[in-house]
Amino acid sequence: MKSITILGATGSIGLNTLDVIKQHQSAYEVIALTAHRQIDRLEALCLEWSPRYAVMADARAAEQLSQRLKKTDSPVQVLSGVEGLTFVASLAEVDFVMAAIVGSAGLLPTLAAAQAGKRVLLANKEALVMSGQLFMEAVRQHGAELLPIDSEHNAVFQCLPWENREWGVGNEALEVNRILLTASGGPFRTLPIEQLHDVTPEQACAHPNWNMGRKISVDSATMMNKGLEVIEAAWLFSVPSEKIEVILHPQSVIHSLVEYIDGSMLAQLGNPDMRTPIAYGLAWPKRISSGVPRLNLIEVAQLDFEALDLNRFPCLKLAYDAWLAGGTATTILNAANEVAVQAFLQKRLRFTAIPKVVETTLSQLSGHHPTSIDIILEDDAHARHLASEWVNRTDN
Ligand code: NAD
Numbered sequence: 001m002k003s004i005t006i007l008g009a010t011g012s013i014g015l016n017t018l019d020v021i022k023q024h025q026s027a028y029e030v031i032a033l034t035a036h037r038q039i040d041r042l043e044a045l046c047l048e049w050s051p052r053y054a055v056m057a058d059a060r061a062a063e064q065l066s067q068r069l070k071k072t073d074s075p076v077q078v079l080s081g082v083e084g085l086t087f088v089a090s091l092a093e094v095d096f097v098m099a100a101i102v103g104s105a106g107l108l109p110t111l112a113a114a115q116a117g118k119r120v121l122l123a124n125k126e127a128l129v130m131s132g133q134l135f136m137e138a139v140r141q142h143g144a145e146l147l148p149i150d151s152e153h154n155a156v157f158q159c160l161p162w163e164n165r166e167w168g169v170g171n172e173a174l175e176v177n178r179i180l181l182t183a184s185g186g187p188f189r190t191l192p193i194e195q196l197h198d199v200t201p202e203q204a205c206a207h208p209n210w211n212m213g214r215k216i217s218v219d220s221a222t223m224m225n226k227g228l229e230v231i232e233a234a235w236l237f238s239v240p241s242e243k244i245e246v247i248l249h250p251q252s253v254i255h256s257l258v259e260y261i262d263g264s265m266l267a268q269l270g271n272p273d274m275r276t277p278i279a280y281g282l283a284w285p286k287r288i289s290s291g292v293p294r295l296n297l298i299e300v301a302q303l304d305f306e307a308l309d310l311n312r313f314p315c316l317k318l319a320y321d322a323w324l325a326g327g328t329a330t331t332i333l334n335a336a337n338e339v340a341v342q343a344f345l346q347k348r349l350r351f352t353a354i355p356k357v358v359e360t361t362l363s364q365l366s367g368h369h370p371t372s373i374d375i376i377l378e379d380d381a382h383a384r385h386l387a388s389e390w391v392n393r394t395d396n
């Protein structure tokens, strides 16, 4: 029996995780569930799963949840804030932590899980983009296990040889020529570029193949998601970014590929359903059923690939450049992107202004060597401030 904390339990990844666990209730025990401020949803999950702890990042929401649960005589202990999140991410009785908070809010609890030597099921790619060096050092120093849940990285993990799976050892995969990350192209792959100016949040969030939270949906539409994933792959697999390529694959059936020096390419295929990588992360090195319908290759019939047009997707280039710049440039990239995406979702910023906010913020700030979490948080705050100023200007 493995005990698990699910950070971000009310989100798309959190709920998919609970769905897989429901199919294997004798193997996994849910110890803690967390959410931002969705009281109704977390209350329903507490009543269904009876965890020992429920954490709401928002203190007022935590208070309300606590009062509601008391009325039902529920023994669930309600905690709040980032202290509550890091507490349940590092509890001695917890074996696995699903890191599925969206954005930078996931950084400290995910890092706490690594520092406590847990198996970290990493969905929260922003944590790695913000603080890859410190995060990988924490994994190594504290004997944590890092299982990528992002479908592309999970695919690469499955295609790499065993000896390259020692977390954070820095053992560059010498036999690997390239890692190919596949990208569906999102909802705007074929939209005439001049129409991108007027797209709405609803259109941006209508992903053709995946049903995800709103932030990652917008990131998929701008392709910043793939940029964050290039950085994520570079950290996870100790591979230089020249060896990481992105190709368009509209069907999202091949989740990524590894090309070896002998010309072999290994790929992982499956229906686009996050329960496959989640089940893999939960059971590794074994496998368990996930509830995902089998992939019918006859029905799929055809797999298409296309080169990527960086004029359509400038965010991808910004991410590669930030990675090459090093230091906290990727922290700055991530922070500016979070501000811009939120403003776009609130209809305060045009879709095409998202890369402009990121580029301007990166050009105005010089990054630092990320020797401590405080330096990372300072640069994150600074970048948010500058990006917000840009967004608040009326002429964007
Ligand atoms: P979501 O928006 O559906 O859920 C986010 C979760 O985080 C919710 O439980 C929410 O309550 C919580 N949260 C939000 N803001 C918070 C805050 N300030 N403090 C504490 N908790 C907060 O997002 P999602 O689609 O499940 O994505 C979660 C993470 O997984 C993201 O980092 C995303 O990039 C990554 N990911 C998602 C998918 C997917 O298919 N959804 C695929 C790959 C990677």
Ligand code: MG
Pocket: 150, 151, 152, 229
């Ligand atoms: Mg992905």
